[in-house]
Amino acid sequence: MANPTAAMLVIGDEILSGRTQDTNSNHLAKNLTEIGIDLQEIRVVADDPAQIVNAVNALRGSFDHVFTSGGIGPTHDDITADCIAKAFGIGIDIREDARAILATNYTNPADLNGMRLRMARIPDGASLIDNPVSKAPGFQIENVYVMAGVPTVFKAMLASVMPKLTGGTPLLSVSVRVDQPEGNIAGPLAKIAAQHPDVGIGSYPFIQDGRFGSNLVARSTDKALLDIVAAKLGTI
Amino acid sequence: MANPTAAMLVIGDEILSGRTQDTNSNHLAKNLTEIGIDLQEIRVVADDPAQIVNAVNALRGSFDHVFTSGGIGPTHDDITADCIAKAFGIGIDIREDARAILATNYTNPADLNGMRLRMARIPDGASLIDNPVSKAPGFQIENVYVMAGVPTVFKAMLASVMPKLTGGTPLLSVSVRVDQPEGNIAGPLAKIAAQHPDVGIGSYPFIQDGRFGSNLVARSTDKALLDIVAAKLGTI
Numbered sequence: 415m416a417n418p419t420a421a422m423l424v425i426g427d428e429i430l431s432g433r434t435q436d437t438n439s440n441h442l443a444k445n446l447t448e449i450g451i452d453l454q455e456i457r458v459v460a461d462d463p464a465q466i467v468n469a470v471n472a473l474r475g476s477f478d479h480v481f482t483s484g485g486i487g488p489t490h491d492d493i494t495a496d497c498i499a500k501a502f503g504i505g506i507d508i509r510e511d512a513r514a515i516l517a518t519n520y521t522n523p524a525d526l527n528g529m530r531l532r533m534a535r536i537p538d539g540a541s542l543i544d545n546p547v548s549k550a551p552g553f554q555i556e557n558v559y560v561m562a563g564v565p566t567v568f569k570a571m572l573a574s575v576m577p578k579l580t581g582g583t584p585l586l587s588v589s590v591r592v593d594q595p596e597g598n599i600a601g602p603l604a605k606i607a608a609q610h611p612d613v614g615i616g617s618y619p620f621i622q623d624g625r626f627g628s629n630l631v632a633r634s635t636d637k638a639l640l641d642i643v644a645a646k647l648g649t650i
Numbered sequence: 651m652a653n654p655t656a657a658m659l660v661i662g663d664e665i666l667s668g669r670t671q672d673t674n675s676n677h678l679a680k681n682l683t684e685i686g687i688d689l690q691e692i693r694v695v696a697d698d699p700a701q702i703v704n705a706v707n708a709l710r711g712s713f714d715h716v717f718t719s720g721g722i723g724p725t726h727d728d729i730t731a732d733c734i735a736k737a738f739g740i741g742i743d744i745r746e747d748a749r750a751i752l753a754t755n756y757t758n759p760a761d762l763n764g765m766r767l768r769m770a771r772i773p774d775g776a777s778l779i780d781n782p783v784s785k786a787p788g789f790q791i792e793n794v795y796v797m798a799g800v801p802t803v804f805k806a807m808l809a810s811v812m813p814k815l816t817g818g819t820p821l822l823s824v825s826v827r828v829d830q831p832e833g834n835i836a837g838p839l840a841k842i843a844a845q846h847p848d849v850g851i852g853s854y855p856f857i858q859d860g861r862f863g864s865n866l867v868a869r870s871t872d873k874a875l876l877d878i879v880a881a882k883l884g885t886i
Contacts, residue, residue: 430679430691431680440671440672443665455694457691490844597724597761603725603726607726616727
């Protein structure tokens with residue numbers, strides 16, 4: 415049976431302006447790969463309602479799981495929760511369980527001000543995602559997991575979500591470093607790839623100290639087959 | 651007049667598996683922001699012909715410029731050039747000018763082997779993008795710029811392309827660091843944002859040494875207006 419599929423949706427002008435380097439996608443990718451969920455697409459869109467709604471609807475219809483990061487804080491530019499509600503065509507309002515969780519952050523109840531209460535706005539029917547770092551929860555609705563953009567919080571939320579996901583057969587990989595330019599080894603590499611159509615074989619060139627080399631990576635769910643291919647790659 | 655728009659298409663299983671952290675998008679974003687081209691979307695797709703062709707066609711129809719990275723080397727898994735040709739519905743073959751450029755890499759003509767010649771396969775009518783690092787050219791066809799995935803080569807190719815792009819009005823930004831949690835300042839921040847609907851104001855929270863803070867970023871093409879907003883943000 416094919417592995418479950420997933421997409422990542424990163425929401426944030428700061429990624430698109432170059433101000434911030436997105437690292438949440440890479441963290442998600444590593445976690446999903448380990449449990450056999452195939453991350454098949456990453457999209458980054460701006461803090462723009464139409465773009466967010468369109469991307470959420472395109473991705474949730476095409477993949478088994480969609481993970482989002484960004485835009486669920488207390489400030490005026492945090493519009494993700496409302497956009498998710500709009501994408502699903504459902505209501506959104508402050509929810510008592512989310513408000514109660516937020517309230518544990520503050521000894522003075524007045525500190526849970528109107529803007530902070532924005533973080534308790536949860537689309538109807540969603541379940542909350544635990545946030546051990548800063549309390550304000552993420553949420554899951556159907557196959558969409560809505561999480562924070564701050565990397566430490568994103569990681570903590572994803573750690574809450576991972577045990578609930580049903581993985582597939584983890585894709586194993588072996589990497590063989592070759593200190594030759596890709597063009598020298600592309601022929602024999604293509605032959606090995608043709609002999610093993612069920613093994614994904616990629617060549618990732620690098621430049622180190624002015625010299626070209628390549629990491630040859632073979633990927634398969636079949637450990638024995640991978641060992642055979644790795645041995646062949648080692649003779650290139 | 652609105653600024654030109656752009657999208658980035660990153661092609662590569664290694665990004666989606668988490669093996670490699672994409673940094674080319676961030677480099678592109680910074681360069682485009684400086685000259686007033688608005689990067690509005692980033693997509694990462696796998697080394698899969700259908701996904702690449704669909705993404706190229708979706709993006710080139712929606713944005714003024716599309717920049718791609720990855721998949722133009724000599725190995726069997728380098729399928730980007732063929733997918734671009736397919737997306738445009740045009741032919742692709744080894745081209746003499748590209749072959750001549752590649753040939754300058756090798757004193758022994760036999761080194762320009764069949765696999766290396768894959769890098770001289772250029773879609774009909776494309777113009778070449780200079781690659782001062784490793785010679786193998788990228789190419790431009792209509793509004794799509796096809797470049798390498800290796801960051802040093804991507805950067806060199808982009809440097810060849812940038813002078814040919816017509817920018818818009820650069821979006822300027824100011825950043826004000828506030829050592830308070832977002833929830834404390836979200837109210838006054840929303841008021842400033844409401845007073846200046848033409849200025850994009852974002853709040854980017856961070857956690858440093860266990861304490862919450864936020865970088866408030868205002869973006870506008872109008873320097874004088876930006877100074878006014880920055881002064882207000884400084885009083886938060």
